[in-house]
Amino acid sequence: MTRPPSSLPAPTTAVAPEAAEVDITPHEFRIAKLVTEGMTNGEISSSLHVSRRTVEFHLTNLYRKLGIGRRSQIATALLTRGLL
Numbered sequence: 001m002t003r004p005p006s007s008l009p010a011p012t013t014a015v016a017p018e019a020a021e022v023d024i025t026p027h028e029f030r031i032a033k034l035v036t037e038g039m040t041n042g043e044i045s046s047s048l049h050v051s052r053r054t055v056e057f058h059l060t061n062l063y064r065k066l067g068i069g070r071r072s073q074i075a076t077a078l079l080t081r082g083l084l
Contacts, residue, residue, distance in 0.1 A: 022081055028062045029083070031055055036075040036084065 024032070034044045041059070045052040063069060066077040078084035 022065050022083070024062065024065060024083065025058075028058045028065075031058045032062055032074050032078060033084070035059070035071060036078070 030048070031044055034047065039047070041052050041055045045055045048055075059071070062074065066074070066081075068074065068077050075084060
């Protein structure tokens with residue numbers, strides 16, 4: 001039995017390749033957002049009630065996923081991927 005072609009319309013908006021390639025967890029995104037607001041790791045850990053090491057862990061993963069090496073690059077990396 002042959003199925004008729006799908007009648008679903010083609011997607012109208014394309015996702016930027018950079019955004020599709022990055023899989024940021026909700027915790028990483030929350031921490032990244034606080035970094036972009038100027039908070040230190042200690043301030044972030046206090047506001048989220050997690051250890052400073054947890055903040056550092058998520059930031060390290062975020063740097064790797066975004067292909068960056070500095071905290072100051074987070075906002076730009078998220079903006080260029082349409083995540084912020």
